[in-house]
Amino acid sequence: MHSSAPHFKPSNAAWSRPATTAGSPVNSVGGAPDAPSAAAPHANRAFAVSVTEASPAVGADSTPAVQLLTDTLLEATRRDASDLHIEPAEQGWRIRLRIDGVLHEFARPPSHLRDAFITRVKVLARMDIAERRIPLDGRLRLTVAPGRTEDYRVNSLPTLHGEKLVLRRLEALPSTLSLDALGLDPLQGEAVAAAIRAPHGLVLVTGPTGSGKTLSLYCFLQMLNAETRNICSVEDPAEIQLAGINQVSVRENAGLTFAVALRAFLRQDPDVIMVGEIRDEETADVAVKAAQTGHLVLSTLHTNDAPAAIARLIDIGVEPYNLAAALRMVTAQRLVRRLCEACRTPENESGTALRAAGFSADQVGGWHPYAARGCPACHRIGYRGRIGVHQVMAVSDATRELIVARAGAHAVAKQAHAEHVTTLREAALARVRDGTTSLAEALAATEIA
Structure with a gap:
């Protein structure tokens, strides 16, 4: 590089x-x-x-x-x-x-x-x-x-x-904000759109701090924002004002917690509820029960990937039966830097290194990934902007059975693989393959996935 x-x-x-x-x-x-x-x-x-x-x-x-x-x-x-x-x-x-x-x-x-x-x-x-x-x-x-x-x-x-x-x-939300702009591929975008347009259920976005989870939730809210829906959100704090959405900021010193706001929302005739983050058993319990009683609930969680979110909620204290009934979809995401198109150059990575990263033998061939170089257009950094890489796991009947049985994250991940759910590493490598980012960036972003 x-x-x-x-x-x-x-x-x-x-x-x-x-x-x-x-x-x-x-x-x-x-x-x-x-x-x-x-x-x-x-x-x-x-x-x-x-x-x-x-x-x-x-x-x-x-x-x-x-x-x-x-x-x-x-x-x-x-x-x-x-x-x-x-x-x-x-x-x-x-x-x-x-x-x-x-x-x-x-x-x-x-x-x-x-x-x-x-x-x-x-x-x-x-x-x-x-x-x-x-x-x-x-x-x-x-x-x-x-x-x-x-x-x-x-x-x-x-x-x-x-x-x-x-x-x-x-910053204000970009006017071009869409599922495609978030980095979801067409199949992932269709699955997410179907999940958030369902009348009820729990949809979770997971990832570490700074991975773009809040922007994804805002995108979902904008897609759902209509005169026919009453949308309420609670965040810590509410950073971007969204017209047409009832936003609440957490004030713990005044007793206004996520759980308190959630309970108040349920008396406000909501159609869609957004919870900035599920941090504790009380918030998780109220969110799951709201999703079971005719409301669409959107929230975030700090886990490494989508299957781990299920184990995390059970560890927090959510009853597996309630979680299985409420959970509709879990997505996980990371942000990778976009290569500057003005100066990116092919890198002579060995076939062995590419296969070790996760590329198949037929993908390697005579292909070489792009690497960052640096030019005046990108201020000598080699990258300009970022894009998300995503794992989108719809909750199937087989996965619900695993939840009820208190199966661990490994068993859920195995089931997701059987259902052809793309891992974060695979999604990142796809961005390397199409020249959006470098191999080093993809590996760094998904090293814990």
């Missing part, structure tokens, strides 16, 4: 010169929130700050700090970064961007800008700027271009060397 580190060009010079014109880029994130106190301890409300608003000074070096924040946010938008990390160190500090699931360093700014930079973010996110001893949460909305706003969830963490901030970009 010939990939190298991405090449960023932050405008370092601007970080040390004063602003002279209101409305220039230096003021893009300099607007003061129209709140009585910027240090309000409760930061659950988002508010807009215009890129053209002039800024009162945060401190003596606030203008360069605002310019740096502007540069960072614009680069994050341009590169479609999911998270921004502001990290203090014993000497200095750095800013990193998570792009397609991988962290890349953006800048190591001058040390004297750190406190002003962090204070500006906390002010915009309505976090208590005087509190540096405990983690804090905030949320902000910035207008980054005419007609375009960006939402961020902000978290601060006190470390040995100062406050660390992480800004999570909360």
